[in-house]
Amino acid sequence: MQGMNKSGTGEIRRVSVLGSTGSIGRNTVELLAANRDAYEVQALVANRNAELLASQAIELGARLAIVADDSAYQTLKSALSGTGIDAASGPVAVEAAARLPADWIMAAIVGAAGLKPTVAALEQGTIVALANKECLVCAGRAFMACAAENGTIILPVDSEHSAIFQSLDQPLKGGLESITLTASGGPFRTWTRERMAVARPEDALRHPNWDMGSKVTIDSATMMNKGLELIEAHHLFNLDSDRIEVLVHPESIIHGMATYADGTVMAQMGVPDMRTPIAVSLAWPQRMAAPVAKLDLAEIKSLTFEKPDIKKFPAIQLARDAMAAGDQAATILNATNELAVAAFLDKKIGFLDIAGLVGERLARADFVFGEDTSSDIDSLLALDQETRHLAGEEILAKAS
Ligand SMILES: NC(=O)c1ccc[n+]([C@@H]2O[C@H](COP(=O)([O-])OP(=O)(O)OC[C@H]3O[C@@H](n4cnc5c(N)ncnc54)[C@H](OP(=O)(O)O)[C@@H]3O)[C@@H](O)[C@H]2O)c1
Incomplete structure (x- = not known):
């Protein structure tokens, strides 16, 4: 440096x-x-x-x-x-x-x-x-x-992790109990599983709050995005799964929170605009101006919260299980998800097949649990390629 x-x-x-x-x-x-x-x-x-x-x-x-x-x-x-x-x-x-x-x-x-x-x-x-x-x-x-x-x-740069990073960066040290990633719930938050089964790519790409690339937008619709973010937070902040909460917050104003032993909860708020977390990283350790709308809480009036429905959105639990199982399982989850999202966007598989395929691939896969010794980057990339091959065949079978 x-x-x-x-x-x-x-x-x-x-x-x-x-x-x-x-x-x-x-x-x-x-x-x-x-x-x-x-x-x-x-x-x-x-x-x-x-x-x-x-x-x-x-x-x-x-x-x-x-x-x-x-x-x-x-x-x-x-x-x-x-x-x-x-x-x-x-x-x-x-x-x-x-x-x-x-x-x-x-x-x-x-x-x-x-x-x-x-x-x-x-x-x-x-x-x-x-x-x-x-x-x-x-x-x-x-x-x-x-x-x-x-x-x-x-x-x-992920808005939730930037929020937590900022909520942890304060003069009082110690006493962190848990962190919370908020989630908008995506475009299908209020849909039934039956309706989600026939959702089209254009439905899933209509995110209520965020304007993002297509892959992350579909991940938001399945809530796999929140699953990937759980694993991301686990590594970034060195916290176990039971200290990382997910909270559905449809307005996407609070992006993340840190809860301390004395009852303090530090939260970061802002309008949903990725230029804010990008600016935080670009100017760090200073702040810079970003051309984002000012947050007007009187205009918004109320912020609402609910627990995530993991029956409706199984991807969150799949990610928690993969996180507990280690890097190899997480690599399999990620590679299968990338392929399945692309296949859904190509209209080869249905929306619910995305998490379905990830769950099936993980159940069939042969990987080492926990602190395995083969988790260097090259062997994980080889596993990523092998998974893409196997998942590709499984997608073809589902599509035919
Ligand atoms: N968008 C958001 O608001 C948001 C929020 C939080 C986190 N993220 C994360 O940020 C990352 C980027 O997301 P995004 O939404 O910006 O994606 P995106 O709009 O799809 O853009 C992807 C970028 O990567 C490039 N790219 C793709 N494959 C590449 C390769 N093999 N080698 C070099 N460049 C390659 C693309 O180039 P071409 O344009 O030439 O294809 C494009 O510049 C993702 O990991 C996502 O999860 C995004």
């Missing part, structure tokens, strides 16, 4: 954005564009949206733009011709971009594809603003160990 601007002293912070063309990435680019004097952009990374990536790189004056998908390289190269911005493609180039000297990096690639590049950034000691929860779901122990070895600071 030597020689880097981590003190918030007003020096220019060198930053890179992995997944800059996605929902989190675009919000990050917007904040960077509004604060050009404070940030120097090193690398921007996308999968294949070369046009948007090139225009972001030009707008921010980035040094380098990379597409993971080689087939998008020519488009990127010609869009950047004459700008002096370098272009590259392929997974090796993505990892190399994550290793470029920088003070801060946004990890906002979606899915397990984000794991290797994010680990590459951890190894450089770059501050990692972590949106990609799948990194912690798949390889939580190895990921946190890598951060500790390299003295790397991880700043959570």
Whole structure:
């Protein structure tokens, strides 16, 4: 961490954005564009949206733009011709971009594809603003160990984890009893299982409060998102499952809470807008202005809460069980879920099949429980690939 601007002293912070063309990435680019004097952009990374990536790189004056998908390289190269911005493609180039000297990096690639590049950034000691929860779901122990070895600071970007991070960051020390992740309940909170069985992708993509990428929006509808966040919180805050609560809060105003032994509950509130937690991480340890609407509680009038219905949303319990079983089970849960969400979006399987397939894959899988010794990142990525193969066959069988 030597020689880097981590003190918030007003020096220019060198930053890179992995997944800059996605929902989190675009919000990050917007904040960077509004604060050009404070940030120097090193690398921007996308999968294949070369046009948007090139225009972001030009707008921010980035040094380098990379597409993971080689087939998008020519488009990127010609869009950047004459700008002096370098272009590259392929997974090796993505990892190399994550290793470029920088003070801060946004990890906002979606899915397990984000794991290797994010680990590459951890190894450089770059501050990692972590949106990609799948990194912690798949390889939580190895990921946190890598951060500790390299003295790397991880700043959570998921709104719930950012809220808890802020609720824990206070002068009074000790006495933490539990943390609470709030959940909007998603678009099907009031639907019956019968109605959910025939839900279409367009129904599930209609999130009541948050505007997000399609994968995380479907995860919100199944409430697998909250399950993934439970595993994420377990690793980030080093707390066991019984100290992490989930509370359904349909207005999405309170994002997370920390409960202390003296009865104090610290909660973070704000309108549901991802630019707030992104700004918290981008300016940390200072604060910066973000163009979000002001919270008007008199206008909102009431905030409501309910317990999650785990019969209707079995994904929450599947994730709790996988968390207890260890990284291998969590990797299987995550890989099967990624494939099942894609199959649902392709209209190959029904909505309830998503959690159904995850439960069946976990029940059939052969994995080591608890403190297994094979949970290094490469073996977990191999398990991720093997699971995708098996789950792919199970999805085909269900689709036919
Ligand atoms: N959106 C939210 O509000 C929100 C909130 C909390 C947490 N998160 C988490 O943040 C992460 C990103 O979510 P999102 O909603 O921003 O996703 P998204 O809109 O689908 O964007 C994904 C980004 O990753 C890029 N990408 C995909 N595969 C890649 C690969 N193999 N190599 C390099 N780049 C790749 C995409 O590039 P292309 O555009 O070229 O495909 C895009 O830039 C997810 O882990 C999600 O769970 C999101």
